[in-house]
Amino acid sequence: MDEQRNRPLRRMLRGVDHGVFRQVATRSWPGAEPVLPRLSRAANHGALWFGLAAGMWALGGARSRRAAVRGAASLAVASLTVNTLAKGAVRRNRPVLESVPVIRHLPRQPVTSSFPSGHAASAAAFTAGAALESREWGTVLAPVAASVAFSRVYTGVHYPSDVLVGAGLGIGAALAVRGLVPSRSQLPPPARPRTDAPALPKGEGLRIVVNPSSGAQPHVVDPVRQLRTELPEAELILYDSDAGPLSQVLETEAAEAARLGGALGVFGGDGTVNAAVGPALAHGVPLVVLPGGTFNHFAADLGVDTLAEVCTAVTEGSAVRADVGRITALPGPDGRRGAAEPLYFLNTFSLGVYPDLVRLRERWSPRIGGPPATLFGVAHVLRTARPLRVEVNGRRRSLWLLFAGNGAYRSIGIAPVRRHDLADGLLDVRIAHGGRFARTRLLGAALSGGLRRSPFYAAARPERLMVSGLPQGADMAFDGEVVAAPGAFVLDKLPEALTVYRPV
Known part of the structure; x- marks a missing residue:
């Protein structure tokens, strides 16, 4: 019918x-x-x-x-x-x-x-x-x-x-x-709590260090011209390696920004932003993050996509507070002593296979591009790497990877993707343990969605982590930079230590 x-x-x-x-x-x-x-x-x-x-x-x-x-x-x-x-x-x-x-x-x-x-x-x-x-x-x-x-x-x-x-x-x-x-x-608005920062009309009192060598991301509009148009009173410093280390230039400009009652700005990738953290903290000046690198992870989690958005935040005095991850080296039993000054990270820290992957990606990406270099790097590391034996909070472990995020990350599988809160006071710690067929079993668990049930994977969100007993020649990576790791160190947080401009 x-x-x-x-x-x-x-x-x-x-x-x-x-x-x-x-x-x-x-x-x-x-x-x-x-x-x-x-x-x-x-x-x-x-x-x-x-x-x-x-x-x-x-x-x-x-x-x-x-x-x-x-x-x-x-x-x-x-x-x-x-x-x-x-x-x-x-x-x-x-x-x-x-x-x-x-x-x-x-x-x-x-x-x-x-x-x-x-x-x-x-x-x-x-x-x-x-x-x-x-x-x-x-x-x-x-x-x-x-x-x-x-x-x-x-x-x-x-x-x-x-x-x-x-x-x-x-x-x-x-x-x-x-x-x-x-x-x-x-997604929920990222990067809380909001805080007051100097409103800098036309960029008055703002010192911006531009790192032309950051990343490989081309820009449709000349960023320097755009900054001079939107913030005509800001002082732009085009960094040249002949002027000395980038950290030294940032230190000088942070001191001048403090004298003017302004802010320190950086145009570059995550490594450039990381280099500005120490000077900004030392001189108590807010940081202006202008995304100019390949990935710009911190800027993305901050909620900043374009230069125009940051310029608006600077002129209006709109800012948030963010935690800073800290790496403090300790005297080790092998005679390697701790560094005089701590190192800082805004995004991630890692030991194990990831530093090797970063080195390979940096070596191959100029020839074959970033994404292919990453894939080849992952394949090479999985095939050739060996577990690292260290002590984590006093317990001896064999691990493929120790990851610590500055704040809790949302993830797809084992890969951290994005943070919703840059001031949660926590470290997002993940460890991939070594063991019999650990790589194969970890990969299978990640692909099947059962990673958290795997005996080779552990995750926690502490405020502090101590790592010791690292072998000579071990490397660590933080915010995309790879350096030699000390024999022993402490990871912790400086809660809400950094003021960063961000649009409402």
């Missing part, structure tokens, strides 16, 4: 669908003929969107890279859903091409089910995914996505309903990805 009742409705919808298709096919579309067929072919197998993702990653900042990754992930989910489930569930013949001008025909006509449109799903998924991280990119990509979707009707390979349903599935895929991995706008 229901079948008979629904039959007239289906006939009506089919008639509307075919009628709109014929209207598109028989109508003249000035300017579309040389563009839409080519655009439709360019989107085959997602090539257009993956190319755009590569461009967004290479030329944009942190927000653009997040948009590129989320867009590509959403496209992958949409493509998998449409091509393996939807097309198999609904077998619909392609439109008859007799009403479509021959000049619009694609060189190779698709033979899969017409319903739903995979091109429309991919276009909508990539655009919606990117828009969830960056409205600006969503605005730029939306006309391209709409053109790709319309091109499928224009060239005669899909009915309008195929395109509409495909686009809906694509948007659904982007929302599903967001459900698994929340976008930045869904």
Whole structure:
């Protein structure tokens, strides 16, 4: 009975669908003929969107890279859903091409089910995914996505309903990805508590040290020109290695900022920001972090993506307090004595295989690029590394990795991803133990989601950790820098010690 009742409705919808298709096919579309067929072919197998993702990653900042990754992930989910489930569930013949001008025909006509449109799903998924991280990119990509979707009707390979349903599935895929991995706008505001800092109209009293050699991330707009435009009263110092060590230059500028009642600014990556922590603490000046490196982890966790956002925070005096991780070397039984001054970290500290990975990545990335260098480095380290024997809080351990984050990290598997609070007073300590087939079992546990149940993995969030008994020649890494590790040291925190400008 229901079948008979629904039959007239289906006939009506089919008639509307075919009628709109014929209207598109028989109508003249000035300017579309040389563009839409080519655009439709360019989107085959997602090539257009993956190319755009590569461009967004290479030329944009942190927000653009997040948009590129989320867009590509959403496209992958949409493509998998449409091509393996939807097309198999609904077998619909392609439109008859007799009403479509021959000049619009694609060189190779698709033979899969017409319903739903995979091109429309991919276009909508990539655009919606990117828009969830960056409205600006969503605005730029939306006309391209709409053109790709319309091109499928224009060239005669899909009915309008195929395109509409495909686009809906694509948007659904982007929302599903967001459900698994929340976008930045869904997450709680990072970096609390808020605090007062000097408002510096036009950057008056601000000393900015620019490290041109930081990272490898190109900028669409010249950052120095942008800073001089938005903060014309700030003093910009272009660091040159001939002027001495970066730490010495930062020390001088921090002292001058303190005399002026202003702030110390740094444009560079995480290593450059790390070098500014000691001078900022010593002279009691707020820090202005201007993201200019490859990854900018601290700036991202702080909630700062662009120079414009930081400049606004400086002129308004908007700031937060952040914890500082501290490494204090101790006299060791082997005669190696502690350093005169502690070392600081804002992001992470590690022992074991990670310092080796950082060295390999730095060696290979100029030749093959950062991501491939990281993958090759991981493969090399997993194949050749040996466990490190140390004492952690007085207990002897064999470990592949000791990780300590300055604050609790959210994670995907074993990899720390992001912090929501830069002033929680805790260290995020994770240890991968050595043992029989430990590497294989750890990797399997991470991939299966059972890492926390593995006997080779331990995690805790203490305020203090003591490490001793390190062998001669062991290295440690903090904030991306690799140095020789002392024989014994203490990791702890300076709670809310650093004032950092951040927009409201």
